[in-house]
Amino acid sequence: MDATVNVVTAANAQHDVARAAIAVDGLVKRYRDVVAVDGITFTVPHGSFTALLGGNGAGKTTTIAMMLGLVLPTAGRITILGQDFATHGKSLLAQMNFQSPYADLPRRLTVRQNLTIYARLYGVKAVKERIAYLARELDLDTLLNRPLGELSAGQRTRAGLAKAFINRPRVVLLDEPTASLDPDTADWVRGFLSRYAQEEHATFLIASHNMLEVERLCDRVLMMKLGRIVDSGSPKELLAKYGRTTLEDVFLDVARHGPLEAAP
């Protein structure tokens, strides 16, 4: 009987992995004595927004870096769009893109030059049209011919977002996408992300400290602490579970007192 249940559970899990845009299974990253990511398992359905929420050192950036091939996992498996990242990494990266505060674009080059280079690296067909479209969408029209180093932090963030969407990615990984934007521009960028997700049926995994952003954009939240996923659910479910009115309060509860119960 137990064996039958196990077989069915395993089959369901495999089905989930196949259906998911992102499936992470038992992912571990250990730096000598420090465990940055401690055996996390989760799936992100196609066309959804999922947030990785957690304080500094929770393992969010390391998790995203492993999904980009920039950090080698110590153990575990990452499956993206149904393919194992370890063996199909470069072909998968053609369908993915990211933005991170830990990576900049060359500041001596203009926005247009940067976008042209990345368009070629990703094999974009109609480069000029794509750059023109993103410039319109991200309000970069008047900035295209200016060196990145001459732009404000917010303008550089928008240029970085343009790079993150240059190849019409099916999977987008964003690390603090609106961190340096004023509230108005941040709201406007969130609008762009929502539109893009709907039009392209793209999947987003977002690491963020911005609770408002998470509440507005994300279907599901994975709460991380010390390299582990300690709780998960939709923003509404988490608010109800912790009896709070804002995700910020939920975040503080988890950060200070730990989760109410172990994550499923």
Added chain:
Amino acid sequence: MSGSLRRIGAVMLRHWYLIAGSWPRFLDLCYWPMVQMILWGFIQTFLIQQSAFFAQAAGVLLAGVMLWDVLFRGQIGLAISFFEEVYSRNLGHLLATPLTIGEYMAALMSVSLMRTVVGLFPATLFAIWFFGFSLYSLGLALIVFFFSLMAFGWAIGLFVAGLVMRYGLGAESFAWAFIFALAPLSGVYYPISILPVWVQALSATIPASYVFEGMRAVLIDHSVRLDLMAIGAALNVVWLAVGVAGFLIFHRQARERGMLLQVGE
């Protein structure tokens, strides 16, 4: 255009934008080879007046300094192109694209070739006009010498770039340290035979020393030494294999230690 060539071209374009968009950078590329060439050109002019040997072997110093610059620019050109990505914290972006690590190495070599040609070509023309010496008088041997020195420069450049990827910008000074340590062993301005015997053994492992011996054979004896070219080429295969392996190993270690998103200024 194949995907690989397009991606290698994109990395080259990134560096071309950087060079072409800044006249001080462009000038800097040409300035040092020119200064070196002028200095050694005058030294050679003086020695020709004082020594029958130099009178008969006109151009041996100028050819030496310009070929040395091929090696120097080839190595530094590759290392600097890599450092540019580290300085600008762009390495993470580049390596999270479909660009493979092999394509990236090929791109760095191509950028180094571009930087070397752009930097040295004006100096070779100036040498013809000002000192009446044409590096191109070496004939077809010049092509072999050029690529032999470039290949050796790439090998060292890849190893140094790998060191920086693994250990951060603290290892940057190795880019200069390695190449200057090789200068006395390569016999740029003198035959290897004048070196102490044990130093000659070290020189024998360096492809550049066969190029400079070959260069003197062309200019002094008017003979093309195919044997020296062949040994140099064989040694380059070994050195390039070491450079590529070093880059790959350091790249893997950098990924294991999470350095690729952290390395930078």
